[in-house]
Amino acid sequence: xxxxxxxxxxxxxxxxxxxxxxxxxxxxxxxxxxxxxxxxxxxxxxxxxxxxxxxxxxxxxxxxxxxxxxxxxxxxxxxxxxxxxxxxxxxxxxxxxxxxxxxxxxxxxxxxxx
Amino acid sequence: xxxxxxxxxxxxxxxxxxxxxxxxxxxxxxxxxxxxxxxxxxxxxxxxxxxxxxxxxxxxxxxxxxxxxxxxxxxxxxxxxxxxxxxxxxxxxxxxxxxxxxxxxxxxxxxx
Numbered sequence: 001x002x003x004x005x006x007x008x009x010x011x012x013x014x015x016x017x018x019x020x021x022x023x024x025x026x027x028x029x030x031x032x033x034x035x036x037x038x039x040x041x042x043x044x045x046x047x048x049x050x051x052x053x054x055x056x057x058x059x060x061x062x063x064x065x066x067x068x069x070x071x072x073x074x075x076x077x078x079x080x081x082x083x084x085x086x087x088x089x090x091x092x093x094x095x096x097x098x099x100x101x102x103x104x105x106x107x108x109x110x111x112x113x114x
Numbered sequence: 115x116x117x118x119x120x121x122x123x124x125x126x127x128x129x130x131x132x133x134x135x136x137x138x139x140x141x142x143x144x145x146x147x148x149x150x151x152x153x154x155x156x157x158x159x160x161x162x163x164x165x166x167x168x169x170x171x172x173x174x175x176x177x178x179x180x181x182x183x184x185x186x187x188x189x190x191x192x193x194x195x196x197x198x199x200x201x202x203x204x205x206x207x208x209x210x211x212x213x214x215x216x217x218x219x220x221x222x223x224x225x226x
Contacts, residue, residue, distance in 0.1 A: 034214065043205060043219035044157070089157065100170055101147055101159025102215060 006105035023090030120218035137206030
């Protein structure tokens with residue numbers, strides 16, 4: 001059974017810092033990995049999708065990498081801003097197909113101090 | 115920008131009552147999903163729906179739950195005889211297949 005773990009569980013940094021959020025998964029047979037942002041009491045906003053054949057994806061100040069063989073992904077946030085404060089979730093789809101649901105980690109709760 | 119919409123945003127129901135949560139997926143998507151998130155816990159997969167039938171379901175999705183696509187736009191989750199432990203945020207999502215999944219804002223269900 002796929003398990004997704006995110007470290008750290010919480011992180012508080014001053015504005016302007018670059019930071020890295022970590023995600024690991026137990027079964028490397030994934031089809032893709034997706035990073036989401038969740039604001040308190042709100043839905044999930046998709047940030048980046050990495051297909052299993054890709055090594056990284058970039059969107060603005062965000063860069064996500066994937067090392068499928070070692071079961072790891074990182075989300076790099078450059079020049080953090082207070083508006084980046086949220087919970088960041090990592091999720092994977094196993095290689096079974098489009099009908100498979102995402103398996104989520106518990107998230108990293110990020111606070112950017114002004 | 116296309117989005118997944120869910121109604122209601124918040125529903126309070128008495129234990130034992132039936133509830134129906136509604137979703138309008140993105141129009142050209144083919145796969146539809148329901149997830150739930152109990153307060154303080156992980157987002158958990160419930161069920162996926164493709165070509166007008168259930169494709170996959172988790173062990174959480176027991177006989178108490180059912181899904182339906184009653185028309186060309188809506189996708190519903192029915193919970194029969196709700197229990198206190200059904201209290202959670204329920205998210206609908208859609209995708210075009212093995213691609214990016216888009217989530218709605220969720221329905222917060224409170225069973226009292």
